[in-house]
Amino acid sequence: MPKIVNHDDYREELLRKAFQLFARKGYSKVTIRELAKELEVSTGTLYHYFENKDVLFEQMVKLLATEDVAQLNVMERRSFAHTPERVIEVLFRFIESKEFYFQSVILMVCDVYRYNEEGHKLSVLKDCLNIYREAISQHLNLGNPELEKMLLSIVIGTIFQRMLDPLEVSYVQTSDVLQKIYPFLTTGLLFEVKKAGNE
Amino acid sequence: MPKIVNHDDYREELLRKAFQLFARKGYSKVTIRELAKELEVSTGTLYHYFENKDVLFEQMVKLLATEDVAQLNVMERRSFAHTPERVIEVLFRFIESKEFYFQSVILMVCDVYRYNEEGHKLSVLKDCLNIYREAISQHLNLGNPELEKMLLSIVIGTIFQRMLDPLEVSYVQTSDVLQKIYPFLTTGLLFEVKKAGNE
Amino acid sequence: MPKIVNHDDYREELLRKAFQLFARKGYSKVTIRELAKELEVSTGTLYHYFENKDVLFEQMVKLLATEDVAQLNVMERRSFAHTPERVIEVLFRFIESKEFYFQSVILMVCDVYRYNEEGHKLSVLKDCLNIYREAISQHLNLGNPELEKMLLSIVIGTIFQRMLDPLEVSYVQTSDVLQKIYPFLTTGLLFEVKKAGNE
Amino acid sequence: MPKIVNHDDYREELLRKAFQLFARKGYSKVTIRELAKELEVSTGTLYHYFENKDVLFEQMVKLLATEDVAQLNVMERRSFAHTPERVIEVLFRFIESKEFYFQSVILMVCDVYRYNEEGHKLSVLKDCLNIYREAISQHLNLGNPELEKMLLSIVIGTIFQRMLDPLEVSYVQTSDVLQKIYPFLTTGLLFEVKKAGNE
DNA sequence: CATGAATGAGGGTTCATTCAT
DNA sequence: TATGAATGAACCCTCATTCAT
Numbered sequence: 001m002p003k004i005v006n007h008d009d010y011r012e013e014l015l016r017k018a019f020q021l022f023a024r025k026g027y028s029k030v031t032i033r034e035l036a037k038e039l040e041v042s043t044g045t046l047y048h049y050f051e052n053k054d055v056l057f058e059q060m061v062k063l064l065a066t067e068d069v070a071q072l073n074v075m076e077r078r079s080f081a082h083t084p085e086r087v088i089e090v091l092f093r094f095i096e097s098k099e100f101y102f103q104s105v106i107l108m109v110c111d112v113y114r115y116n117e118e119g120h121k122l123s124v125l126k127d128c129l130n131i132y133r134e135a136i137s138q139h140l141n142l143g144n145p146e147l148e149k150m151l152l153s154i155v156i157g158t159i160f161q162r163m164l165d166p167l168e169v170s171y172v173q174t175s176d177v178l179q180k181i182y183p184f185l186t187t188g189l190l191f192e193v194k195k196a197g198n199e
Numbered sequence: 200m201p202k203i204v205n206h207d208d209y210r211e212e213l214l215r216k217a218f219q220l221f222a223r224k225g226y227s228k229v230t231i232r233e234l235a236k237e238l239e240v241s242t243g244t245l246y247h248y249f250e251n252k253d254v255l256f257e258q259m260v261k262l263l264a265t266e267d268v269a270q271l272n273v274m275e276r277r278s279f280a281h282t283p284e285r286v287i288e289v290l291f292r293f294i295e296s297k298e299f300y301f302q303s304v305i306l307m308v309c310d311v312y313r314y315n316e317e318g319h320k321l322s323v324l325k326d327c328l329n330i331y332r333e334a335i336s337q338h339l340n341l342g343n344p345e346l347e348k349m350l351l352s353i354v355i356g357t358i359f360q361r362m363l364d365p366l367e368v369s370y371v372q373t374s375d376v377l378q379k380i381y382p383f384l385t386t387g388l389l390f391e392v393k394k395a396g397n398e
Numbered sequence: 399m400p401k402i403v404n405h406d407d408y409r410e411e412l413l414r415k416a417f418q419l420f421a422r423k424g425y426s427k428v429t430i431r432e433l434a435k436e437l438e439v440s441t442g443t444l445y446h447y448f449e450n451k452d453v454l455f456e457q458m459v460k461l462l463a464t465e466d467v468a469q470l471n472v473m474e475r476r477s478f479a480h481t482p483e484r485v486i487e488v489l490f491r492f493i494e495s496k497e498f499y500f501q502s503v504i505l506m507v508c509d510v511y512r513y514n515e516e517g518h519k520l521s522v523l524k525d526c527l528n529i530y531r532e533a534i535s536q537h538l539n540l541g542n543p544e545l546e547k548m549l550l551s552i553v554i555g556t557i558f559q560r561m562l563d564p565l566e567v568s569y570v571q572t573s574d575v576l577q578k579i580y581p582f583l584t585t586g587l588l589f590e591v592k593k594a595g596n597e
Numbered sequence: 598m599p600k601i602v603n604h605d606d607y608r609e610e611l612l613r614k615a616f617q618l619f620a621r622k623g624y625s626k627v628t629i630r631e632l633a634k635e636l637e638v639s640t641g642t643l644y645h646y647f648e649n650k651d652v653l654f655e656q657m658v659k660l661l662a663t664e665d666v667a668q669l670n671v672m673e674r675r676s677f678a679h680t681p682e683r684v685i686e687v688l689f690r691f692i693e694s695k696e697f698y699f700q701s702v703i704l705m706v707c708d709v710y711r712y713n714e715e716g717h718k719l720s721v722l723k724d725c726l727n728i729y730r731e732a733i734s735q736h737l738n739l740g741n742p743e744l745e746k747m748l749l750s751i752v753i754g755t756i757f758q759r760m761l762d763p764l765e766v767s768y769v770q771t772s773d774v775l776q777k778i779y780p781f782l783t784t785g786l787l788f789e790v791k792k793a794g795n796e
Numbered sequence: 797c798a799t800g801a802a803t804g805a806g807g808g809t810t811c812a813t814t815c816a817t
Numbered sequence: 818t819a820t821g822a823a824t825g826a827a828c829c830c831t832c833a834t835t836c837a838t
Contacts, residue, residue, distance in 0.1 A: 026313040028227040032812055033821095042820045043813080053812065106359075110309040113362065114225040125363040146376050149360065149368055156359050157352025160305075163312060164324040169348055177345050184383045206801095231829060241803045246830065248801095405822095424711040426625040430808060440824045441809080447822095451808065504757075508707040511760060512623040523761040544774050547766055551754025558703075558753050559746065561710065562722040567746055575743050582781045629833055630800095639799045640834080650833065 011049050014039050015060040023104030027057055027111035054115060058124065061112050064105075065128035085179040087140050092175035095155060099171075103163050106156065147185055154178070210248050213238050214259040222303030226256055226310035253315065257323050260311060263304065264327040268334040275338060284378040286338050291374035294354060298370075302362045305355065346384055353377070409447050412437050413458040421502030425455055425509035452514065456522050459510060462503065463526040467533045474537060483577040485537050490573035493553060497569075501561045504554065545583055552576070608646050611636050612657040620701030624654055624708035651712060655721065658709055661702075662725035682776045684737050689772035692752060696768075700760050703753070744782055751775070 021030050021038050032053055036043045050056035095102055112125055136155075137148050154174065161169045220229050220237045231252060235242045249255035271293055278289045294301055311324055335354075336347050353373065360368045419428050419436045430451060434441045448454035470492055477488050493500055510523055534553075535546050552572065559567045618627050618635050629650060633640045647653035692699055709722055733752075734745050751771065758766045 029313065031810080036821095044815085044820050045818080047813070048818070107309050107313065109363065110306050114228065114306065129360060129363045146372055150353060150357075150373060150376060153353045153356025153360060153373070154349060155352075156356035157354065158349075160355050160359070161328060161348065161352060164308070164321065164328045173345050174349060174352070177349060181380070181383070184380065230827080232827090235804095242830080243803050243832080244801075252829070427711065429806080431806090434825095442811080442824050443822075445809065505707050505710065507761070508704050512626065512704065520761065527758065527761045544770050547758065548751060548755075548771060548774060551752075551758060551771070552747060552750045554754035554757050555750025555752065556747075558757070559726060559750060562706065562726045571743055572747060572750070575747060579778070579781065582778070628831080633800095641799050641836085642797080644834070645797070 007049075011059075012063060014041070014046075014049060015056070015063050018056065018060050019064055022057065022060065022108060022111075023101070026107060027115055057115065058112070061108060061128070062124055065124065065131055084140060084142070084182055088178050088182065089175055091136075091139065091155075092171045092178075095159065096171040099159070099162070102159050106159060106163070142185070144185075151178075206248075210258075211262060213240070213245075213248060214255070214262050217255065217259050218263060218303075221256065221259065221307060221310075222300070225306060226314050253320075256307075256311065256314075257320060260304075260307060260327060261323060264330045267304075268330055271334055271338070283339060283341075283381055287377050287381065288374055290335075290338065290354075291370045291377075294358065295370040298358070298361070301358050305358055305362070341384065343384075350377075405447075409457075410461060412439070412444075412447060413454070413461050416454065416458050417462060417502075420455065420458065420506060420509075421499070424505060425513050452519075455506075455513075456510065456519060459503075459506060459526060460522060463529045466503075467529055470533055470537070482538060482540075482580055486576050486580065487573055489534075489537065489553075490569045490576075493557065494569040497557070497560070500557050504557060504561070540583065542583075549576075604646075608656075609660060611638070611643075611646060612653070612660050615653065615657050616661055616701075619654065619657065619705060619708075620698070623704060624712055654712065655709070658705060658725070659721050662721065662728055681737060681739070681779055685775050685779065686772055688733075688736065688752075689768045689775075692756065693768040696756070696759070699756050703756060703760070739782070741782075748775075 017039050018035060021035055032043050032046060035056075036046050039046070046056070050059065109125060109128065133148065133152060136152050137145075140148065140151065142148050142151070158169060158171065158174050162171075216238050217234060220234055231242050231245060234255075235245050238245070245255070249258070271290070274293050275286065275289050278285070308324055308327070311320070315321070332347065332351055335351050336344070339347065339350065341347055341350070357368060357370065357373050361370075415437050416433060419433055430441050430444060433454075434444050437444070444454070448457070470489070473492050474485065474488055477484070507523055507526070511520070514520070531546065531550055534550050535543075538546065538549065540546050540549070556567060556569065556572050560569075614636050615632060618632055629640050629643060632653075633643050636643070643653070647656065706722060706725065730745065730749055733749050734742075737745065737748065739745055739748070755766060755768065755771050759768075
């Protein structure tokens with residue numbers, strides 16, 4: 001007796017709820033029964049909406065990757081960050097405020113990478129990555145793709161390191177260092193870098 | 200037919216061989232039987248050398264981290280890398296030459312993070328991370344822990360991004376950008392950064 | 399193909415069937431797979447109804463003890479046993495008629511005693527023993543708990559001895575001796591015994 | 598490097614030590630490795646002296662059954678119990694003082710009963726039982742085999758009940774009741790019983 | 797004789813999936 | 818549609834036994 005009549009809407013609602021559990025425990029530690037209980041449906045119902053566990057998981061990742069963009073946009077609009085330094089600050093504050101979520105994303109990306117045999121459906125991951133790249137690009141306006149990618153690396157790496165050792169790494173310090181370096185990245189240096197890239 | 204070899208040496212040999220399988224499939228997809236077959240021993244033997252699957256995996260991760268650093272040391276010595284820029288170059292070449300390996304390490308770190316109930320054995324990962332940090336610190340001599348951690352983030356993030364989209368990111372370009380930036384990191388900039396940290 | 403029958407009824411049906419196997423082979427020699435085959439269900443089904451092997455066994459023992467007493471009641475009623483001597487006779491006939499069963503019960507009690515680490519679940523056995531004690535008490539009306547316990551001892555000991563050497567001990571003879579002694583137990587003797595207990 | 602040169606003596610020494618472990622944990626919970634450690638030998642050595650676990654266990658039971666008699670005789674000689682009542686008292690005191698031992702014997706008898714497929718080698722158990730019967734017979738001199746067997750039943754049943762519920766049953770009380778009843782068992786009553794047996 | 801590393805069948809248990817209701 | 822009992826292959830791990838040393 002689903003409250004929502006539309007089949008696809010209901011499916012998406014299930015996927016969104018499912019994320020909570022997958023994020024917390026990882027793909028292979030979540031059992032179908034556990035998932036069914038969390039979503040307050042029977043296992044049979046789950047199999048009515050999703051072919052199998054793999055498919056459910058994949059669809060969930062796809063849905064969430066899409067929805068992340070919306071969240072990042074919200075962040076931008078709310079903060080009146082107009083200098084690059086301020087943008088960096090806001091970016092890291094945003095990540096800090098949703099750290100657990102981003103850690104989960106990283107962990108789940110690894111799950112996806114593993115549970116789709118032999119790089120079969122990695123396009124989801126690529127799309128996912130591009131969504132984040134795009135967001136960074138639009139928000140920071142560094143004008144240099146290499147630097148943008150490197151900044152994304154710093155973000156990913158920082159989240160990753162904090163996952164393993166939260167006391168040793170902090171978003172604020174990382175953000176501070178970046179803000180100090182920033183001026184040097186957009187002047188003559190950048191020109192040099194581009195040349196180097198063409199050598 | 201008991202081997203004459205030293206117990207611990209044999210254990211390490213098993214761990215090194217085990218990596219092949221874990222790297223390919225991830226912790227939870229590798230079964231003990233499968234592992235035993237790969238290592239050409241019986242399951243019983245595996246349990247003779249390792250308390251259980253967790254412990255085996257954990258010891259493997261630790262061993263590999265240690266050996267990585269040793270390899271990097273050798274590589275650096277061989278390449279006569281005496282300027283910081285050269286060191287950066289050697290570092291990224293080293294990573295590139297073992298890219299699949301480092302991707303596997305990242306994936307496996309996530310595995311460990313997930314499969315040891317409630318952060319119980321996170322200290323292994325922390326130790327592991329510190330081994331890499333130490334290596335970076337010694338090799339680059341940046342003299343600033345924050346920058347060192349950020350560099351490690353760049354390395355981790357780059358490996359991670361290439362995992363999802365290998366065509367868009369390259370080690371050479373990342374290395375080049377870093378080499379250009381480097382001078383600014385060790386001079387006046389650094390001074391600023393330090394001040395900033397104390398504000 | 400889910401059964402329509404009541405969950406608990408089905409559980410009891412499984413327990414009763416399970417006894418056949420446990421009685422024959424003892425707790426530790428019965429494997430779950432073997433048990434599943436005997437009960438004509440899958441191992442999964444077994445674990446659907448019972449948390450684990452221990453719990454299944456424990457519940458079985460309890461159920462049987464309860465049903466024994468009910469049977470004894472029926473038998474007594476049918477045989478119009480109204481004098482104590484007749485009750486003794488009926489009791490031993492009952493035991494004789496189900497000798498193999500009671501031997502199995504004794505063997506299984508020892509099983510429980512051993513296979514629940516460190517006296518952890520001994521309460522089940524105690525409950526079980528009390529069920530039998532209660533039955534003896536109600537049926538014989540000796541009015542003296544010590545004598546009742548002693549009678550239970552005689553029953554247990556007789557079953558036990560016959561298990562090891564069936565030709566040397568018989569229920570009929572034991573019953574006869576007891577019937578002869580009986581008058582002396584309920585008169586002046588009893589008075590003496592009580593005094594002795596208080597000395 | 599055994600300290601004892603004679604093969605059979607050493608074997609017996611091992612068997613006697615083994616009892617400690619088997620009594621405590623039961624046949625099937627004792628592993629060969631555990632046993633080897635307790636006996637301070639290697640598993641290989643164990644298999645040098647005993648064909649397999651079953652044989653070791655069986656030989657142990659045989660040996661101990663034999664040695665029990667000696668112990669019972671010691672008890673007799675030490676206590677100057679010349680009236681039947683005193684003999685009963687001494688008997689129960691003896692059992693009480695070695696309660697754990699006798700419980701173990703009962704438990705192990707059940708083990709033997711189970712682990713020799715289909716009553717194959719039960720003669721050991723019969724012998725064992727006869728040893729105890731003999732002892733009771735000689736010590737009490739009741740002059741009536743039926744009563745002797747019943748007394749043995751009481752002993753066995755009491756040990757058994759105390760195993761399951763030590764607070765409810767006591768050797769002293771059982772002993773007291775028996776002493777009070779005793780006079781009635783050796784006079785006219787006995788004559789009646791014998792008649793009854795022949796009816 | 798003594799050792800203990802090696803074996804692998806088999807133990808209890810889990811869980812994705814199916815299907816009668 | 819929705820349910821959840823039923824399935825059984827496959828999981829991790831144990832342990833009696835062997836045999837090269």
